[in-house]
Amino acid sequence: MPTNTSYNKQDLKVLLLEGVHPVAEDIFRRDGYDNVTYHKTALSESELLDTIRDYHFIGIRSRSQLTESVLNAANKLVAVGCFCIGTNQVNLDAAQSRGIPVFNAPYSNTRSVAELVLGEMIMLLRGIPAKNAAAHRGEWHKSAAQSNEARGKTLGIIGYGHIGTQLGILAEGIGMKVRFFDIENKLTLGNAEQVAELNDLLSSSDVVSLHVPETPETKGMMGQTQIAQMKQDSILINASRGTVVDIDALAQALEDKRLAGAAIDVFPTEPKSNSEEFQSPLRAFDNVILTPHIGGSTQEAQENIAIEVADKMIKYSNNGSTMSAVNFPQVSLPEHDNRHRILHIHHNRPGVLTQINQILSENNVNISGQYLQTQGDLGYVVTDIEDGSSQTALDKMRQIEGTIRARILY
Ligand SMILES: NC(=O)C1=CN([C@@H]2O[C@H](COP(=O)(O)OP(=O)(O)OC[C@H]3O[C@@H](n4cnc5c(N)ncnc54)[C@H](O)[C@@H]3O)[C@@H](O)[C@H]2O)C=CC1
Numbered sequence: 001m002p003t004n005t006s007y008n009k010q011d012l013k014v015l016l017l018e019g020v021h022p023v024a025e026d027i028f029r030r031d032g033y034d035n036v037t038y039h040k041t042a043l044s045e046s047e048l049l050d051t052i053r054d055y056h057f058i059g060i061r062s063r064s065q066l067t068e069s070v071l072n073a074a075n076k077l078v079a080v081g082c083f084c085i086g087t088n089q090v091n092l093d094a095a096q097s098r099g100i101p102v103f104n105a106p107y108s109n110t111r112s113v114a115e116l117v118l119g120e121m122i123m124l125l126r127g128i129p130a131k132n133a134a135a136h137r138g139e140w141h142k143s144a145a146q147s148n149e150a151r152g153k154t155l156g157i158i159g160y161g162h163i164g165t166q167l168g169i170l171a172e173g174i175g176m177k178v179r180f181f182d183i184e185n186k187l188t189l190g191n192a193e194q195v196a197e198l199n200d201l202l203s204s205s206d207v208v209s210l211h212v213p214e215t216p217e218t219k220g221m222m223g224q225t226q227i228a229q230m231k232q233d234s235i236l237i238n239a240s241r242g243t244v245v246d247i248d249a250l251a252q253a254l255e256d257k258r259l260a261g262a263a264i265d266v267f268p269t270e271p272k273s274n275s276e277e278f279q280s281p282l283r284a285f286d287n288v289i290l291t292p293h294i295g296g297s298t299q300e301a302q303e304n305i306a307i308e309v310a311d312k313m314i315k316y317s318n319n320g321s322t323m324s325a326v327n328f329p330q331v332s333l334p335e336h337d338n339r340h341r342i343l344h345i346h347h348n349r350p351g352v353l354t355q356i357n358q359i360l361s362e363n364n365v366n367i368s369g370q371y372l373q374t375q376g377d378l379g380y381v382v383t384d385i386e387d388g389s390s391q392t393a394l395d396k397m398r399q400i401e402g403t404i405r406a407r408i409l410y
């Protein structure tokens with residue numbers, strides 16, 4: 001049901017890129033946000049610089065890069081939706097300092113990734129990718145050499161989060177032993193065992209699968225040294241981020257027949273669209289499954305993501321709630337029927353709340369509810385008011401030193 005607001009929703013422009021599931025557009029339109037532009041592809045940085053200034057909301061997946069310069073040009077931007085898990089394609093600090101919350105869907109595609117990796121692992125343990133490629137060329141490789149059951153083998157998971165844990169459970173279901181390495185102490189599910197040292201995991205696993213986010217620490221974490229620590233004839237799977245594995249070092253290990261195979265879904269440089277050629281030294285290897293960053297690309301996941309992220313963006317626009325924003329103080333707000341709600345985003349420094357309340361008091365505004373949350377350098381104060389001159393109060397609040405932006409909802 002569309003909600004009444006202090007602004008005309010048709011004046012707010014929404015840009016949805018990268019073929020996010022069309023249900024996202026339906027959800028915006030159903031709520032009264034009729035001004036939606038939908039593109040199947042990503043936009044380059046220069047295209048974004050030209051375009052983004054007109055939009056209040058942008059929805060992207062992993063290809064569009066919202067750099068500091070792009071965000072600088074985004075004068076009207078209210079919120080960003082990443083229709084995926086990863087948010088490394090957005091300069092989160094730059095968005096935060098401009099008072100722009102970034103939302104994502106932290107769970108909706110995790111099962112899809114875990115299922116894909118399980119399938120790839122079984123295929124690679126049987127040597128199927130190479131036999132399949134040979135059969136396509138007319139060759140007949142009927143042999144059990146280097147073809148193994150998954151049962152009894154050890155899976156080493158790096159990053160035991162939402163995907164890693166699900167993969168662990170699925171792998172135990174087919175009789176694998178699961179070990180994992182994580183920088184946090186994790187509750188182990190099933191019979192999984194946490195190991196303290198990465199090299200212990202690498203040297204004891206028949207299959208190593210990466211499920212870490214892109215951070216300064218994970219960049220290049222599987223380099224030449226780490227790949228050399230893996231067991232002879234083991235398998236490497238990466239469906240996390242392309243920067244985590246040194247592709248040249250992996251190609252060398254495959255060339256040297258140190259590894260039996262690999263499955264790679266993410267690459268340091270990925271084509272910007274389906275019409276661009278995919279370049280990688282791994283194309284030379286029949287025993288490598290190469291997939292175009294589709295770990296989370298299932299109908300089920302994409303639809304769930306579209307619903308989750310579009311709902312979060314609309315809720316923020318209509319109501320001010322920021323629950324699960326990745327770079328913003330998180331506030332879960334009740335509805336504000338019959339009340340005006342002032343949202344004040346500011347640099348987190350002492351005295352701002354006092355000044356807000358002073359302004360409200362001076363303008364005879366009665367506060368019916370107030371919510372304050374901070375994160376890092378950012379403060380977010382939401383005030384529900386019952387009477388008095390809310391617009392005058394808002395105008396004065398905008399003058400408070402440290403204010404980034406403020407708006408009113410009714
Ligand atoms: N291929 C695809 O289509 C998809 C890829 N992804 C990628 O998978 C990543 C993981 O997803 P989730 O499991 O949902 O994330 P998560 O945040 O639930 O789990 C990540 C885990 O990695 C651990 N970790 C962080 N830094 C580490 C380090 N240096 N060494 C070891 N462990 C470390 C964390 O403590 C956490 O347990 C995402 O960040 C995203 O980049 C996610 C979905 C789809």
Ligand SMILES: O=C(O)CCC(=O)C(=O)O
Pocket residue numbers: 061062063083084085086087109293296297
């Ligand atoms: O769907 C996409 O474009 C990217 C999926 C992904 O890598 C993620 O969710 O982090």
